[in-house]
Amino acid sequence: MALPVYATPLERLWHHAYRVICVAIFVFLIVPILVVIPLSFNAEPYFTFTPEMLSLDPAGYSLRWYDELLTLGMTTPEGVRDGAWWEQVWAEATWVKAAKNSIIIGFWATILATVLGTLAALGLSRPEMPYRRLIMAILISPMIVPIIIIATGLFFFYSNPCAPLALFGLDLQCGRLTSTYLGVIMAHATLGIPFVIITVTATLSGFDQSLIRASASLGASPRTTFFKVILPLILPGVVSGALFAFVTSFDEVVAVLFIAGPDQQTIPRQMWNGIREAISPAILAVATILVIISIALLTTVELLRRRSERLRGVSPG
Numbered sequence: 001m002a003l004p005v006y007a008t009p010l011e012r013l014w015h016h017a018y019r020v021i022c023v024a025i026f027v028f029l030i031v032p033i034l035v036v037i038p039l040s041f042n043a044e045p046y047f048t049f050t051p052e053m054l055s056l057d058p059a060g061y062s063l064r065w066y067d068e069l070l071t072l073g074m075t076t077p078e079g080v081r082d083g084a085w086w087e088q089v090w091a092e093a094t095w096v097k098a099a100k101n102s103i104i105i106g107f108w109a110t111i112l113a114t115v116l117g118t119l120a121a122l123g124l125s126r127p128e129m130p131y132r133r134l135i136m137a138i139l140i141s142p143m144i145v146p147i148i149i150i151a152t153g154l155f156f157f158y159s160n161p162c163a164p165l166a167l168f169g170l171d172l173q174c175g176r177l178t179s180t181y182l183g184v185i186m187a188h189a190t191l192g193i194p195f196v197i198i199t200v201t202a203t204l205s206g207f208d209q210s211l212i213r214a215s216a217s218l219g220a221s222p223r224t225t226f227f228k229v230i231l232p233l234i235l236p237g238v239v240s241g242a243l244f245a246f247v248t249s250f251d252e253v254v255a256v257l258f259i260a261g262p263d264q265q266t267i268p269r270q271m272w273n274g275i276r277e278a279i280s281p282a283i284l285a286v287a288t289i290l291v292i293i294s295i296a297l298l299t300t301v302e303l304l305r306r307r308s309e310r311l312r313g314v315s316p317g
Contacts, residue, residue, distance in 0.1 A: 033291060040065055040284035047281060065285040069095040072282065095286065098270040105181065105266060106249040109188035113245040116189070117196025118238055122230075124197070125204040136201075140194040147191070151258040154187050158259065184264050187255045192245025199244065203237025236304040243297050243304075251290075 003015050043062035044050050052060025071077035073094035079085050089096055120139055124132050142150055207230070215225040231238075253268035260269065267286060274283045 036284050036287045036291065040281065040288040042281055042284075045281060047279075047284070065280070065282045068280065068282040069093070069285055073097075095267070095270060095282070098265050098267045101264055102250055102266040102268075105184050105188060105264065106246050108181075108185045109192055109249040110242050110246040112185065112189040113192035113196050113249075114238060114242040117193045117241055117245070118200050118234075120193070121197045121200035121204060125201060125207070136197070139197055142191050143194045147252075147254045150190070151187070151255040154183075154190070154255065155258040158183050180261075181264060184256065184260050187259050188249035188252055189245075191252060191255065192248045195244035195248060196238070196241030199241035200234060200237045203234045207233060236307050240301050240304050243301050247294065247297055250293075 003012060007015070038053065039047060039049070041061045041063065042050065042053060043060050043064065050060050070089050070093055074088055074092045076085075076088065079088075123129055124136055124139075129135075211229050211233075212225055215229050216222075220228065250266075251268060253266075253272055256264070256266050256269045257272070260266070265273075267290070271283050271286060274280055
């Protein structure tokens with residue numbers, strides 16, 4: 001926003017200082033993320049910039065850590081990279097297994113969180129709903145309560161044989177807890193539901209309730225009204241909430257540490273293992289890929305937000 005011509009010297013000073021503060025905050029938040037990207041191309045097994053990298057020497061850069069994402073855990077990583085080699089990557093590579101688990105868990109957790117969160121938002125948006133604020137506070141509490149408390153509670157709840165959802169127990173032969181995908185999916189859905197509720201509720205705040213009455217007066221059933229009238233108008237909010245739920249599931253590590261078993265290792269859990277057990281710059285390569293995916297998802301959310309504003313007749317700010 002440009003300064004008006006009648007601005008005082010103090011206002012002009014604050015205008016320029018405000019811009020400097022905004023740039024400083026942006027740099028403070030973004031630079032630690034962006035510095036990971038060039039480090040992922042380091043030819044040496046270091047987490048720092050080598051002299052070759054600083055001098056822009058091509059010898060200091062390599063794709064070896066991205067290649068390790070495909071070969072770690074394989075029995076014959078040096079074989080000919082034909083169809084059989086790629087099948088082996090798909091079946092044996094540690095990072096590929098973690099990626100598959102993250103996508104499977106994230107997909108089903110997103111579906112569950114989106115359905116339950118949308119239904120909850122529709123109920124909370126009705127004026128005759130009793131105790132709306134109390135119910136809303138309870139439903140979005142996973143965003144406020146520290147995640148380690150939620151993970152601990154889910155761990156003991158799932159492992160209690162008397163609980164109705166005892167999703168894992170103690171394997172006496174192996175001496176460890178046996179878990180299922182269902183337990184991890186439900187835990188991630190619990191963390192994603194608040195994001196869906198908030199985004200869908202925000203979309204419903206500008207929804208014209210007279211459209212529902214008009215649909216009913218024309219003889220449409222509640223089911224037809226929802227799928228033909230309500231859902232098309234709130235779809236941008238639903239999709240935005242689903243994207244937030246997916247990102248929450250994809251990035252979650254604390255709940256996975258408590259609940260997931262060896263067969264449900266996700267990318268964040270594998271990164272945790274890599275940091276604690278065998279430090280490798282391959283973690284930086286994974287982080288770079290995750291940054292790119294996050295940027296793509298945030299761009300999608302922004303486009304959906306602008307589309308929602310156009311549908312509600314609000315000009316984008």
